[in-house]
Amino acid sequence: MLVKLAWRNVFRQKRRTILPLLTMTGGFFLSSISIGWMDGSYSSIIMFFTNNRTGQIQVHHRGYLENPSIYSTVNDYQAVGALLDSIPGVRVWTPRIYSGVLLAVRPQGAGSGNVFSNSAAASVIGIDPAMEEAATCFSSRIESGEMLSSSAADTFYAATGQIILGRELSIILDASVGDSLVMLSQAADGSSADRMYVIRGIISSGNADIDRNTCYITLSDAQILFALQGKVHEITVMTRSLGTVDKLTDEISAGLVDKDLETDSWKIFAREFYNGMKADESSLKIMIFVIVLVAAMGVLNTILMMVLERRREFGVMKALGTRPGFIIKMIVLEANIMGIISVIAGSILSTAGLLFLSKHGLVMDPPLDYGGTVFREMIASITPECYWIPAICVIITASTVSFLPALKAAHTKAAKALRTI
Amino acid sequence: MTDNDVIVAEGIVKTYDDSGVPVHAVRDIDYTLQKGEFTAIIGPSGSGKTTFLNVLAGLDTPTEGKVWLSGKLISDMSGRELSDFRRDHIGFIFQAYNLFPVLTVEENVEYVMLLQGVPSGERHDRVMDILEKVGIAEYAGRLPMQLSGGQQQRVAVARSMVSRPSLVIADEPTANLDSKTSGALLDMMRRLNEETGMTFLFSTHDEVVMQRARKIVVLQDGKIDGKASPEEC
Numbered sequence: 001m002l003v004k005l006a007w008r009n010v011f012r013q014k015r016r017t018i019l020p021l022l023t024m025t026g027g028f029f030l031s032s033i034s035i036g037w038m039d040g041s042y043s044s045i046i047m048f049f050t051n052n053r054t055g056q057i058q059v060h061h062r063g064y065l066e067n068p069s070i071y072s073t074v075n076d077y078q079a080v081g082a083l084l085d086s087i088p089g090v091r092v093w094t095p096r097i098y099s100g101v102l103l104a105v106r107p108q109g110a111g112s113g114n115v116f117s118n119s120a121a122a123s124v125i126g127i128d129p130a131m132e133e134a135a136t137c138f139s140s141r142i143e144s145g146e147m148l149s150s151s152a153a154d155t156f157y158a159a160t161g162q163i164i165l166g167r168e169l170s171i172i173l174d175a176s177v178g179d180s181l182v183m184l185s186q187a188a189d190g191s192s193a194d195r196m197y198v199i200r201g202i203i204s205s206g207n208a209d210i211d212r213n214t215c216y217i218t219l220s221d222a223q224i225l226f227a228l229q230g231k232v233h234e235i236t237v238m239t240r241s242l243g244t245v246d247k248l249t250d251e252i253s254a255g256l257v258d259k260d261l262e263t264d265s266w267k268i269f270a271r272e273f274y275n276g277m278k279a280d281e282s283s284l285k286i287m288i289f290v291i292v293l294v295a296a297m298g299v300l301n302t303i304l305m306m307v308l309e310r311r312r313e314f315g316v317m318k319a320l321g322t323r324p325g326f327i328i329k330m331i332v333l334e335a336n337i338m339g340i341i342s343v344i345a346g347s348i349l350s351t352a353g354l355l356f357l358s359k360h361g362l363v364m365d366p367p368l369d370y371g372g373t374v375f376r377e378m379i380a381s382i383t384p385e386c387y388w389i390p391a392i393c394v395i396i397t398a399s400t401v402s403f404l405p406a407l408k409a410a411h412t413k414a415a416k417a418l419r420t421i
Numbered sequence: 422m423t424d425n426d427v428i429v430a431e432g433i434v435k436t437y438d439d440s441g442v443p444v445h446a447v448r449d450i451d452y453t454l455q456k457g458e459f460t461a462i463i464g465p466s467g468s469g470k471t472t473f474l475n476v477l478a479g480l481d482t483p484t485e486g487k488v489w490l491s492g493k494l495i496s497d498m499s500g501r502e503l504s505d506f507r508r509d510h511i512g513f514i515f516q517a518y519n520l521f522p523v524l525t526v527e528e529n530v531e532y533v534m535l536l537q538g539v540p541s542g543e544r545h546d547r548v549m550d551i552l553e554k555v556g557i558a559e560y561a562g563r564l565p566m567q568l569s570g571g572q573q574q575r576v577a578v579a580r581s582m583v584s585r586p587s588l589v590i591a592d593e594p595t596a597n598l599d600s601k602t603s604g605a606l607l608d609m610m611r612r613l614n615e616e617t618g619m620t621f622l623f624s625t626h627d628e629v630v631m632q633r634a635r636k637i638v639v640l641q642d643g644k645i646d647g648k649a650s651p652e653e654c
Contacts, residue, residue, distance in 0.1 A: 001528070001535045008524070313519075313521065316513075320513060320580075321508020321533065413481075414480045415481035418475075418480070418519075
């Protein structure tokens, strides 16, 4: 009888019911789209950021992240690579060497003398061209010139040395493809590390801050230059899915033979970026809270109105011997029935909206600059969170805001209520 | 107080506060209602009929005085006990029918038995039995809005009696009905009173009702102004 009464009461005045239904459905829809949108955006940003450069997992010598010394190396990176190759969740990996250098450029046609026009301090990254290409699609970001090559057949660059400059760095140095430059640094054995290179390409990674002070040489060149034969500073790991990163990090860490190595996820080595994401998530929570609050106010208002309109009916129920608990349960159930209908309607609408946004996305005009990384399009993702979080919010809201009016109705004074028209 | 007394009221006073002005709705009434009575409380509008009935039924608390219902002192009961007592011992018929609009005739009549926890099969049998008696069994599946005023009041009568209460209280049961329907309803109520022995107490200022009452209590300005038989009115 309780369910029957509640169900029929919900539909007895359709116009009155439509208002809270629309409010709750709207709240569900907005929350769901916001979550899907933010999840999709975060995933896009994180995947873009990590796939473009850092990877989702990195293996270093213990302490390298805090103190990136040239001596803190992964000594047998091939063994680590073999471990990574055996883990199904790892899509690809690539080794890297990092060091700080001083660059001075000698423009084409400047003759054979030591005529250097501009100089700048920079970071050099030694990369394996083929593995880097597989990991980060490095060549797709080369603006002019071409990709580094490890091929022995490439005799010209084998002789001259080859380097790729970040776009902003090339502007600072006033250098272009074909120019020569000299790189000065210190090798791991204490000797002077210097060599001439010909600029083979200019890259625009999408992050101007990085491109302002970064250049790239081949891993083999870097190992020779810095006296790090067979060693690297970092192994960058690309996973198949963002959701498995934490599990894979633990798996890799457990599989490492060399206990001087450590494995970290992007949440650690890109801590600032991760914290930025978390801060954005907080703003999403605030937004959902505001949406829920607005919906709650609307529902509360309608249920209060409904209780006031049915005061006489509650008086009759009380007169007939209905206990207050029955009336409370009936009203809370009515609100929850409306909540469940809203969740169903909201789910259908949200699915349609999320499907559209996940397929077509929104073009950012102007593009969104997130920590120097530029995003031109954002797409939504459809996750279970898009449904269960708004659903729980709607049901809790319905139960909470209906309780006070229900209490009021349950304590209606029968004699007084029966006098009302 | 005897075993035959359904209601015993002593020194009942009910005073309302109307924006700081005390309104004396009921003034020092002593009253006893006995089993099987079919009594009408009559009086002009504002004489305190409804207030008096509400106090007797435990829907309102008296400012002064005591009320015993079937031997139990109302003021000694908690809200829950009083609620359960009303459910089990008093049937109500209201002026405006007050049926639940979302429930069918059968479900409306069944409602109180459901609160009492009567088993489903027994509920159905008793509902159909009382609907037969009040002559609206054929409308069992209809909603109240699909019935005439007289039919709705018959449903209300059925609802008030189906739980087999010791007392049925009716506040102006015919106020919204024409005289022919009123007469028919009262005849039916009186017949049920005779058949079941159930006690009926109702307020009215309707001549048709007065003529059918076996006892009449006259209320004037919140006080009992006399008791009479219908012929004396």
